[in-house]
Every structure is written in structure tokens, then in C-alpha cells.
Amino acid sequence: MTTGQGSAAEMPEELARALAGAEARCLRAGAQLTELRRQVLALVLEAEQPLGAYALLDRLKAQRPGAAPPTVYRALDFLLEQGLIHKVERLNAFVGCVEAGYDHGGGHDHHHPHQFLICRDCGVTVEISDPAVAHALADAAARVGFRVGNATVEVEGFCAACATRPPEAAGA
Amino acid sequence: MTTGQGSAAEMPEELARALAGAEARCLRAGAQLTELRRQVLALVLEAEQPLGAYALLDRLKAQRPGAAPPTVYRALDFLLEQGLIHKVERLNAFVGCVEAGYDHGGGHDHHHPHQFLICRDCGVTVEISDPAVAHALADAAARVGFRVGNATVEVEGFCAACATRPPEAAGA
DNA sequence: GGGGTTCAGTTACTATATAACACGCGGCGG
DNA sequence: CCGCCGCGTGTTATATAGTAACTGAACCCC
Numbered sequence: 464m465t466t467g468q469g470s471a472a473e474m475p476e477e478l479a480r481a482l483a484g485a486e487a488r489c490l491r492a493g494a495q496l497t498e499l500r501r502q503v504l505a506l507v508l509e510a511e512q513p514l515g516a517y518a519l520l521d522r523l524k525a526q527r528p529g530a531a532p533p534t535v536y537r538a539l540d541f542l543l544e545q546g547l548i549h550k551v552e553r554l555n556a557f558v559g560c561v562e563a564g565y566d567h568g569g570g571h572d573h574h575h576p577h578q579f580l581i582c583r584d585c586g587v588t589v590e591i592s593d594p595a596v597a598h599a600l601a602d603a604a605a606r607v608g609f610r611v612g613n614a615t616v617e618v619e620g621f622c623a624a625c626a627t628r629p630p631e632a633a634g635a
Numbered sequence: 636m637t638t639g640q641g642s643a644a645e646m647p648e649e650l651a652r653a654l655a656g657a658e659a660r661c662l663r664a665g666a667q668l669t670e671l672r673r674q675v676l677a678l679v680l681e682a683e684q685p686l687g688a689y690a691l692l693d694r695l696k697a698q699r700p701g702a703a704p705p706t707v708y709r710a711l712d713f714l715l716e717q718g719l720i721h722k723v724e725r726l727n728a729f730v731g732c733v734e735a736g737y738d739h740g741g742g743h744d745h746h747h748p749h750q751f752l753i754c755r756d757c758g759v760t761v762e763i764s765d766p767a768v769a770h771a772l773a774d775a776a777a778r779v780g781f782r783v784g785n786a787t788v789e790v791e792g793f794c795a796a797c798a799t800r801p802p803e804a805a806g807a
Numbered sequence: 808g809g810g811g812t813t814c815a816g817t818t819a820c821t822a823t824a825t826a827a828c829a830c831g832c833g834g835c836g837g
Numbered sequence: 838c839c840g841c842c843g844c845g846t847g848t849t850a851t852a853t854a855g856t857a858a859c860t861g862a863a864c865c866c867c
Contacts, residue, residue: 497845516823529847536824537846552724553787555823555854578772580781593775596768600750600790603765608795609752615725615789618772623780669814689853701816708855709815727823727854 481508485547502526503538507548513556513588546574553617561590578616584625653680657719666717674698675710679720685728685760718746725789733762750788756797
């Protein structure tokens with residue numbers, strides 16, 4: 464609510480740090496975080512909620528009038544590959560990866576297991592990264608001889624705030 | 636591979652049984668498994684793989700020339716509500732629920748937790764229903780005060796067959 | 808028989824995503 | 838120097854997925 468997207472002048476430190484981290488990460492991966500890609504990443508990160516490709520496109524057009532669907536989708540593909548953003552399949556929308564900011568050079572480089580909690584009521588989407596879930600999943604998969612690659616885990620339900628405030632009196 | 640979809644004449648016992656089970660289930664739920672819905676359900680069940688709404692529409696047109704997108708989507712919505720089919724979000728496609736066939740009158744009525752394993756190589760999609768995964772997920776959610784409703788869990792990776800037969804020699 | 812509900816037909820449209828081709832730029836070998 | 842190639846992007850067109858809104862038929866209930 465507090466962000467005036469009209470002019471892309473403002474640049475909170477947090478965003479700047481995230482972009483710098485992304486840059487470093489791409490460097491390590493031998494990938495180019497070009498101007499376009501940085502712009503799209505910034506748009507995703509600025510938003511507090513998952514944004515659809517076309518919503519991003521609209522915002523992007525402010526800075527890049529000629530932008531078309533492929534413009535956005537190609538950037539998104541890149542960012543997904545680099546693990547800088549995730550796609551929320553249930554929403555056909557994209558969010559910044561909560562872990563992307565940490566520039567911990569070692570261990571895994573990207574594509575950490577993650578899960579989304581999506582509030583049915585207020586729409587808030589939260590990313591968590593629970594090892595137990597990943598483990599249970601890998602376990603279950605292994606039981607049928609399946610080798611886990613990338614997992615999409617998205618839970619719809621009620622966030623803490625909306626769960627306590629019971630919505631609008633059940634009608635049925 | 637063995638099903639000739641050209642004419643909808645054939646009706647394996649398995650399919651017939653599944654449809655009968657679905658009928659019984661709807662009866663119990665006070666829902667009507669109409670002709671259209673049965674047709675769409677049959678199409679989903681016949682396919683060995685997830686089918687997109689428009690693929691279903693094409694097939695449906697053989698039996699119902701006037702069919703349009705809403706025709707299929709309304710039937711799919713119904714079947715989803717009844718728990719007779721699931722949607723695979725990553726594929727925008729629909730599959731029959733493996734548990735729908737069991738006409739166990741008691742306990743849960745539908746919407747059991749389930750997970751999909753999708754082979755990156757051959758595309759085979761398998762549904763499993765692992766309580767440990769569901770539990771781990773509910774647990775992780777509870778830890779942040781989130782009440783779990785419906786979970787989408789879809790794992791991409793390699794099925795047993797494709798995992799043993801290493802694909803086409805890794806390049807990188 | 809009026810009035811509700813449910814289901815399906817129909818038209819039109821919105822939203823999401825990709826194909827295919829063209830161009831500019833930088834590197835590299837002839 | 839030139840042609841070629843890989844890459845990122847621009848551009849146009851199109852494919853795929855999903856809904857809105859209105860219509861009418863069938864059924865049930867009173």
C-alpha cells in the first residue's frame with residue numbers, strides 16, 4: 464500500500480540489497496542479470512504479493528513501453544532458472560524467493576525446496592522452507608522408486624490472522 | 636497405448652466399475668452424476684495420462700457436437716468438487732482420483748490428501764496418498780499459525796523406469 | 808400454474824503462455 | 838576485415854486456458 468509505483472525512483476535498501484545479491488549470484492552462475500531481467504526482478508520483489516505475468520507486464524511498460532508478453536516471460540524464465548523467483552502454480556503468479564537474498568556462497572546454489580501457504584480469505588501468500596516436508600516427500604517418492612527433482616507444494620487455507628477472525632458466518 | 640479412442644464403444648470392466656462407484660458416491664453426496672458429467676468423467680478415466688480441458692473438449696465433441704469450453708469446465712468443476720478427479724496444476728490437466736473407485740461408505744467422503752509424481756522424462760503421472768507428507772505439511776503450517784485446507788503437492792522428477800535408464804547422456 | 812432450482816447450450820470474451828521470425832551486439836576464427 | 842555464431846531482445850501472431858452472461862429446458866414444490 465505504501466509503495467507508489469508510478470515512478471520507479473524509490474529504491475528501498477532492502478530491494479537494493481536483494482538486487483545486489485541476485486547480481487552476485489548470477490555472476491557465480493555465469494549468467495547475465497541484464498537490465499531487463501533486473502527490472503522484472505525488481506517488480507516482483509517490490510510487490511508484496513504474487514504477481515501474474517501480465518500484471519508485471521503492465522508495470523514493466525512504464526519503464527519499457529515496447530514490452531510484450533515474451534519480454535516478460537523470457538525474463539521470468541531466466542529468473543526461475545536462477546532460483547531468484549518462484550512460480551505459484553495455483554495463482555499463475557510469481558514471487559521473489561525468500562532465500563535468494565542470502566548470498567551464502569556455499570552449499571546449494573539454488574532451487575531449494577519450498578512451500579507456499581496461501582490464505583483463502585485475504586490472499587496472503589507466504590513461503591516457507593520446511594525440511595521435514597521435503598524429507599517426507601522424498602521418502603514417499605523413493606518408496607515407489609521415484610527420484611525427486613523439483614517439488615511444487617502449495618497449501619490453501621487460512622492464515623493466522625484470518626483463522627482467528629472467523630470469516631462471514633457459514634451460510635449452509 | 637492399448638486404448639483406441641476413436642470410437643467410444645469399448646467399455647472395460649474397470650471403467651464401468653469406476654463409473655458405478657462414482658454414481659454411488661454422488662448418490663450419497665446428494666449430487667447428480669448426469670450424462671454429461673459421466674461422459675467427461677469417463678474421458679478422464681479412459682486416458683492414462685492427465686488431459687487438458689481442451690483435449691477433453693475435443694474428445695467430448697465426438698459424442699456431443701455442440702460442446703464448448705463451459706460444457707467441459709462445468710463438468711470438471713463438478714467432478715473436482717465430488718473428489719472424483721484432481722487437477723494437476725503444473726500441467727493444467729485433469730486425472731481421475733485413484734481413491735474414487737473405492738466405494739467405502741465410511742470415514743472421509745472425499746478430498747483426501749494426495750500427491751502427484753510427474754516424470755520429467757516420459758511424462759507419466761502417478762498419484763500417491765502419503766499420510767506422512769500431509770502430516771508434515773500440516774505440522775509446518777501449524778508452526779506459523781496456518782490452518783491447512785487443501786494442498787497441492789506435485790513433484791517433478793524421474794519415475795522408476797526412467798531413473799534406471801539414464802536418459803540422453805548429460806551434456807553440461 | 809407460478810416460481811424456484813439445477814443443468815446445459817450458446818456467444819463472447821478475458822487471461823495465460825508460446826511460436827516464429829528479425830535485429831543488434833560482442834566474440835572469434837578465417 | 839568479414840562472416841559466422843550465440844545471446845538477448847523486439848515484434849507479430851497465435852495457441853491454450855478459463856469465465857461471464859444470457860438463454861432455455863426439465864424438474865420439483867407449493
